[in-house]
Amino acid sequence: MLSIDKLWQDIEKIRNTSPLVHNITNYVVMNTTANALLAIGASPVMAHAVEEVESMTGIANSLVINIGTLSKKWIEAMSLAMKTAKTKRIPIVFDPVGAGATSYRTETCLKLMNETHPNIIRGNASEIMALVDSKIKTKGVDSAHTSDTALKAAENLAEAYGCTVIVSGKVDLITDETDTIYVKNGHEMLSKVTGSGCTATAIVGAFIAVNESSLFAGAHAMAVMGICGEIAAKNAKGPGSLQLNLLDAFYNLTKSQIEDYLK
Amino acid sequence: MLSIDKLWQDIEKIRNTSPLVHNITNYVVMNTTANALLAIGASPVMAHAVEEVESMTGIANSLVINIGTLSKKWIEAMSLAMKTAKTKRIPIVFDPVGAGATSYRTETCLKLMNETHPNIIRGNASEIMALVDSKIKTKGVDSAHTSDTALKAAENLAEAYGCTVIVSGKVDLITDETDTIYVKNGHEMLSKVTGSGCTATAIVGAFIAVNESSLFAGAHAMAVMGICGEIAAKNAKGPGSLQLNLLDAFYNLTKSQIEDYLK
Amino acid sequence: MLSIDKLWQDIEKIRNTSPLVHNITNYVVMNTTANALLAIGASPVMAHAVEEVESMTGIANSLVINIGTLSKKWIEAMSLAMKTAKTKRIPIVFDPVGAGATSYRTETCLKLMNETHPNIIRGNASEIMALVDSKIKTKGVDSAHTSDTALKAAENLAEAYGCTVIVSGKVDLITDETDTIYVKNGHEMLSKVTGSGCTATAIVGAFIAVNESSLFAGAHAMAVMGICGEIAAKNAKGPGSLQLNLLDAFYNLTKSQIEDYLK
Numbered sequence: 001m002l003s004i005d006k007l008w009q010d011i012e013k014i015r016n017t018s019p020l021v022h023n024i025t026n027y028v029v030m031n032t033t034a035n036a037l038l039a040i041g042a043s044p045v046m047a048h049a050v051e052e053v054e055s056m057t058g059i060a061n062s063l064v065i066n067i068g069t070l071s072k073k074w075i076e077a078m079s080l081a082m083k084t085a086k087t088k089r090i091p092i093v094f095d096p097v098g099a100g101a102t103s104y105r106t107e108t109c110l111k112l113m114n115e116t117h118p119n120i121i122r123g124n125a126s127e128i129m130a131l132v133d134s135k136i137k138t139k140g141v142d143s144a145h146t147s148d149t150a151l152k153a154a155e156n157l158a159e160a161y162g163c164t165v166i167v168s169g170k171v172d173l174i175t176d177e178t179d180t181i182y183v184k185n186g187h188e189m190l191s192k193v194t195g196s197g198c199t200a201t202a203i204v205g206a207f208i209a210v211n212e213s214s215l216f217a218g219a220h221a222m223a224v225m226g227i228c229g230e231i232a233a234k235n236a237k238g239p240g241s242l243q244l245n246l247l248d249a250f251y252n253l254t255k256s257q258i259e260d261y262l263k
Numbered sequence: 264m265l266s267i268d269k270l271w272q273d274i275e276k277i278r279n280t281s282p283l284v285h286n287i288t289n290y291v292v293m294n295t296t297a298n299a300l301l302a303i304g305a306s307p308v309m310a311h312a313v314e315e316v317e318s319m320t321g322i323a324n325s326l327v328i329n330i331g332t333l334s335k336k337w338i339e340a341m342s343l344a345m346k347t348a349k350t351k352r353i354p355i356v357f358d359p360v361g362a363g364a365t366s367y368r369t370e371t372c373l374k375l376m377n378e379t380h381p382n383i384i385r386g387n388a389s390e391i392m393a394l395v396d397s398k399i400k401t402k403g404v405d406s407a408h409t410s411d412t413a414l415k416a417a418e419n420l421a422e423a424y425g426c427t428v429i430v431s432g433k434v435d436l437i438t439d440e441t442d443t444i445y446v447k448n449g450h451e452m453l454s455k456v457t458g459s460g461c462t463a464t465a466i467v468g469a470f471i472a473v474n475e476s477s478l479f480a481g482a483h484a485m486a487v488m489g490i491c492g493e494i495a496a497k498n499a500k501g502p503g504s505l506q507l508n509l510l511d512a513f514y515n516l517t518k519s520q521i522e523d524y525l526k
Numbered sequence: 527m528l529s530i531d532k533l534w535q536d537i538e539k540i541r542n543t544s545p546l547v548h549n550i551t552n553y554v555v556m557n558t559t560a561n562a563l564l565a566i567g568a569s570p571v572m573a574h575a576v577e578e579v580e581s582m583t584g585i586a587n588s589l590v591i592n593i594g595t596l597s598k599k600w601i602e603a604m605s606l607a608m609k610t611a612k613t614k615r616i617p618i619v620f621d622p623v624g625a626g627a628t629s630y631r632t633e634t635c636l637k638l639m640n641e642t643h644p645n646i647i648r649g650n651a652s653e654i655m656a657l658v659d660s661k662i663k664t665k666g667v668d669s670a671h672t673s674d675t676a677l678k679a680a681e682n683l684a685e686a687y688g689c690t691v692i693v694s695g696k697v698d699l700i701t702d703e704t705d706t707i708y709v710k711n712g713h714e715m716l717s718k719v720t721g722s723g724c725t726a727t728a729i730v731g732a733f734i735a736v737n738e739s740s741l742f743a744g745a746h747a748m749a750v751m752g753i754c755g756e757i758a759a760k761n762a763k764g765p766g767s768l769q770l771n772l773l774d775a776f777y778n779l780t781k782s783q784i785e786d787y788l789k
Contacts, residue, residue: 020666028293028309034720038766044720045624045666046554049597051631059627059666061574069293069311071336073597098308101322104315140283140308140322192514194297194307224758238511240300248764251718268546289558291572332556334599335577362586367578403546403571403585455777457560457570501774502565 001155006210008255015041019209026068030194033202039250042206055156056086061209081115094118095201098137100130119214122166122201125150143256164214172222175228181219184263187225191241200225227261270483271518278304282472283322289331292458296465302513305469316344324472331360345379354471357381358464362394363401382477385429385464388413427477434487444482447526448489450496463488490524533746534781541567545735547737548586552577552594553771559728568732579607587735592621608642615642620644621727626656626664632634645740648692651676690740698748707745710789711760726751753787
């Protein structure tokens, strides 16, 4: 069971210090994840030129790498930013979007992860399983598996890279191999909003900027994502209003809502 | 007159099978069209690296090519994806955004279309006319002509490429040269939402994935776009709320709404 | 004090003539700024290929350059578009996003501005100050200074480049070095919507297309941005609904609202 006090402490830190979260992410979700970070209280910046990623990462409080619309130049920038972050002890969150859909995606992920072990990896079940077993296939960017089937893969990945692994799904798993936390909040309609996984990853970037424990930063972020998703879904008529309500929910989240919603 | 039963059959197939629609599209609308595809029930993926487009197209149920923010590297990827799709008999929808605005756009469209005949081409009147007559000018990405003036051009294009051509406008024309279907649904405020044409093209991508007839896949998609646009406009206070309501309308569309709205 | 009649005249010109605004802008806000331009009545186009920027700028009524997610290829295109605009006397609005965050950003801005003096430069206080004093630092893309502290820098910049400089903030300053106009409209929640500064810049692009005075085009645009922000905030529950309401407010703006809201 998560501590509501510690979760709330993270949110207050984010709101009070507005950590700078440097994102190298995909074209589809840049606007969405920037808005999610602003709504939760962080300060997002998107920058990907090899000429400046070292400088930009260097002033950031965390780095979020998301390979969603990867290409050669962008992978170079991601690699450079991750190395800079590691040297400067700036925490890295990595999202292996579509790993398992093409071998280019899986191999790019493994290359980046082997060069610089991220602090947290977040993906859906198929993506996490594909990073461990090359026979696993992902349907584009959508999971073909449920999160509980990915537990063993997540633990193996956490051990191999010395990191925390988050498998999002109906129930989210957050594991550092030693400990595993389950987050049961969320709403199924979120899967009908593009980039809701990427938004979760970005929110993890805000929490890891203020909480040194990868395990708890990850769990707190996923709980907030799930709770705000539920609050957003209450008055949503479909995925369009859900996406809007989600930003409003991040912005307005109170401690008493967390007490009411956390499962 | 379209058959409501057959239209509804397509929607049920999309919702039940979630076809994977591979999009190589422009930066402006990636988020919007991914959300539209999710809302109607499909599974969108955006990927443009030359290293992976063959693999990604290869697992897709349809391919949507939209040249909106074209550049050299992206055209290479589009070309490669289209060739892969043709070889594997995966249907291709092509959107010649801004053809007629610059010769670079017109020539790129013709090059791609000549290499690999798409199954469906969708554009506004100026764009379709510019593909047939190089003297026609497009105002940026907005049409300077009405759809009925483009009928002859659409028929010529359909004949030349052995494909279905959709001209969207106040009335949409869908022609395979032999037959022409008119769709009279829609709402004028949609022209104040960026990428509503691109959204129509993406939705066509979902229908062609489940319906082998390009003519009817195109007509069904345009009818759904128009009907959902009208439903969305009913409670919209402007183009901001219209865009949100449109996603909700795709998600909630019922057969009885189609019966009520189809003109 | 701004003349409401002259401000309204600009809006009517935009709505009646739909000026074509060519944007070379960042990935994060492309959708948002295209929608803002459509909602206010302009016709936006986004195009960045070096092969076509001269043609596209050549048919446009104004050019908006925003370096938000800059990279080498895009800077080339920006440079080429700006030179074309200058030759053809098409007004240029320049947004130095994140100047002062990395030296790459600051230097790129100065290079582009030195090559082709823009008609209007709009930034937040830190960005404007960083263009004048290399010791000033910007926190990613967010200002670390208030707009009034940037007045001297804005005046210096306006003199050096013979242009109008807009510093947006709680109070917006618009100066051509000789005259300075203050716009006091706006809402603090706008800072929680990504790209609200970029949206302001795009709106300036619509006004400069119909008003030859850079000073008054800039001031009218910022007043409209601020007023619509206030109208949007009235029924907003957070930054999600604010963003949507802002588009609706642009679309529905009346002269009597300007009379009621202009401070």
